[in-house]
Amino acid sequence: MAADPRLARAMDPRRTATPPQPPPPPPPAQSEQKPVGGYDGVEDVNLDSETRREREDFKLKFCTVCASNNNRSMEAHLRLSLASYPVLSFGTGSLVRLPGPSITQPNVYSFNNTSYESMRQELLAKDPRLYRANGILPMLERNSSVKWGPERWQDWPVGMPRLSEYQQGKGSKGAEGGVVDVVITCEERCWDAVVDNLIERGSPLNRPVHVINVDIKDNHEEALVGGKAILDLADSLNEAANEERVDTEGNMSFDERVPDIIADWQERWPHLPALWTLAWF
Amino acid sequence: MALALQEQLNQLESARQIVLKDPPLYPQIVSGILPIIGAHARLELQRWGAEFLAETFSSPVFAPKQKEESAVGVLGTLKDLLDMPKEDAAVVKSVVQTAASIYELVFHYIVANPHDVPVWNQMASIKSSILKRWDTGPAGVRICCIKFVQKIIQVQTPGVIPDPRRPEHNEISLAIVPRDHPMIPPSKLEPEASGLLDRLLNVFQEDHSDALFITATLNCLGTLLRTRQSITNKIMSVILNFNPLKQANSPMNQKAKVHIKAMDRTTRSLLMNMLRRNENGPFASRIKAHVARFDHQRPEIYEESSRKRGHAAEPTDGLDNAKRRRLGAEIPNRELSTIPPLPPGPASLKQIFTLTTDQDLANFDVMSLPPQLMVNITLPVLARVDHQALIEAVNHVRARFMSLTNPSTNSPQIGALGDDEEDYEPDFEPSEDREQIINKADALPPEDSLETPTEVALGPFKLPQPPPMTAEETHNIGKSVVAKVFDKMDRLEDTSVSRRQKPGLNRLAGSNYDKEAWVTVITRLATRTSAGSDEGADGEEDSKAVARKGSFEYSLSGMIRERLAQHIREDFRSRINIAIAWLNEEWYNDQIQKQATGNVQEGKGGLQPKQHYERWMLRVLDGIIPYLDAKDKLLIRFLSEVPEVNEKVLERVKGLARDPERVQLAVNTLLYLIMMKPPARDIAIDAVEDLWRNYDDAKAPAAKVLAKWRPQVLPPPTKPSTPLNINGVKSEEVKSPPPSTLAHTTSVGGEQMEHKQGGFPVAAAG
Incomplete structure (x- = not known):
């Protein structure tokens, strides 16, 4: 294992022959007290998070979604939870698929009842060199520090209290009600699946939810960039939500501003095409 | 004061934690909390309370029966919160969400308790208070009003009753209301729902439609379309007439793009969902046409953004090996010369004449421009072209030709590329499944590998012709x-x-x-x-x-x-x-x-x-x-049904007579032919005569036949044939063909009749 891959990436992402591995799980001491900025050598976004957190009590609740609830959604989950947002994460695929020795031999697991730790153990037994080199083992290590295992969006009982020990993890605090304000998907396919699934459910809860897609390529590098972008988006949205609460006249309606916030955000992150809709739980 | 407030909020929060863990306590906690969060409480408490109520009445773990009882109890508080002089958007938003959830509960309660007038009046005044905000409230409230209205329409339109014997399984809808209900007669409620639906669908016809309201409406129409048959037609026709791309005009800013894309893709999602539920429904073909039309228009509208994405993807894409290698190879070329050397291996004419390093320019298809425009561009350019540069360019092309005809100059480059290949290590793409990779491969422009000059050109491959x-x-x-x-x-x-x-x-x-x-x-x-x-x-x-x-x-x-x-x-x-x-x-x-x-x-x-x-x-x-054995009918049938019988055939038949066992068979066959196949009669009689003369065993039976058909050849001692015998078609030893055989003959002949209309004899003799 080389030095922190993000540092290497900061020098020149394209020079590295193999993609950097995902971040190792952060030391436990870090998560509570210390400022989260600097955790990965990128200080910019989180620099004022300390002050910001004191100023704002209200936190939007987020949910990140990708295909397998492993790489992109988990990277974003970690990021958002470190910024102390309540956050859940899901995958929309039929199965959890991790790369295997070749494209045609993926490692396949079922959602909801396989833990990240058991996947890690299995792959460690299969071929530690391969799965460490392609970053799967470090990714699973990170994931198991975030939550128990991958969950499938379609099986999520929205509104069901999330209090069981399997549902605890980073970002679970504040999301006990089992409902979120914003769903962020990492691929258009997932956005389609989520929107379609919400129509299918028939919106029995009458709770509005913004479903936003941020198109992120499925590799470790892009997941890191995407996680940063998603945090940026979350911060912008949360700021607007707080402004609405301060301005009681109703001139600063949060929901109304969401598309404009996305458009502004898109200017900052032109490589991650966004898509949005207002759906119902 | 602030501390006390924080403390109160903490207490409320812990009460919430309790009910989340233990849902049966909901009724108790709800009634306990109501006084704390009422209209006279502080804003923070009101917000918390309204949010709590919205959560509570949407919760799937709160038992429906208890929920209904609590809903009736909570109406007063909701009404007070709505009637506050200085209202807060967040509170109203939560209240409207709560109202959307309890409307059907209160409705259900009223169906069962037709005389509880105050409750229904309260609900009615909450309803009108909310509807007033529908057009004028803050956007966040207005979308919740949309959902509330959708819920009213859902409740006040007849649904399906799956099993009349089990009313507890019924969905709450107008269908469960008795026709003579004193307070909520269906005859009054249904028109109201219909009017609200018209108003709800108005959003699609407004000139300046906001994506927020459009998508909020679209995303809640799915339930109505699915469960309320009577209004499906109305909703579908409005959606199918809605053109989300109408407002798209070429110079779009980022915000307009987000809005249009949101409306477009949400409409598509809803339509596709409907189509999938009912592939053969009355709207299936219209939906397909609609979706296909917009799929066709979409690229034009998002053209700019998709192009932008394509460019941006290149430098950040660390995994697309083909692209990366191409990019890597390009950098030294730029430093050495403005005109890159040809890539090793066979080169196409296009590559030889491509002198620019600009990928886009190199891939630009001049054929796409109209000729007139080309002339307008080319003439001034030719007039002003730098003579030196032109000569240089021509020399380059010439040099390329030379290098191609003398392949030894290329070998060092090939070696270099080989090294590069060795260094290349495949990258793994975590959690990208095969499907995604295939999708990505599909998305690549097909001409990519063929037309890129700096790439090793394989050229089109043709299978060689197989040897004759x-x-x-x-x-x-x-x-x-x-x-x-x-x-x-x-x-x-x-x-x-x-x-x-x-x-x-x-x-x-x-x-x-x-x-x-x-x-x-x-x-x-x-x-x-x-x-x-x-x-x-x-x-x-x-x-x-x-x-x-x-x-x-x-x-x-x-x-x-x-x-x-x-x-x-x-x-x-x-x-x-x-x-x-x-x-x-x-x-x-x-x-x-x-x-x-x-x-x-x-x-x-x-x-x-x-x-x-x-x-x-x-x-x-x-x-x-x-x-053949002695009693076989097969031969008779065969010879009678083939179209033509000649001497050679009869030779074979006569051959049978050499076998004493089968003499009878041969004679019977010939007799049949004589009787039933007139064209072959003469030769058949000849054959019998031959039998009579030359085959000893056949003498007796043949003589019988000849006595009938050619008596003149028989010696005089034999009795001349009688008229009776001539007329008697059926004699003891000759059996007529069985009826089944005859039937078959006609059926086979039936087919042949058509062919034989060209004037051929139906059965010709040799």
């Missing part, structure tokens, strides 16, 4: 094809007699893909496919014919005939039908050929069409005669 097959190979392959066709026929079962109909003259051969059809196909393959093409084999001048003469036995139809004959021999009793059908085809074909050549070559003489019938007739006959 020798006659022997053709023969073997032909044989296996024939074997396959026969195999297929063998495997097909006979159409069972019960199913077989007798359409008589209307029968169409080979029309129902049973065994019989295959027989027809095979016999016609044998007789007709190559008819006329191998006829020249008998001629001699034609060089082609001569060339083919040596390989005549390889002809396909010959092979099929051989196989057919063998097939019949293998089991001639059951396959006699095939033999008859085939020989009829052969005979018919011979006649056609004869007529055709007769017409074409009249006066020329020379080429005579090869006649197959006689040859194969005898082959088949030779195949079966040795196996």
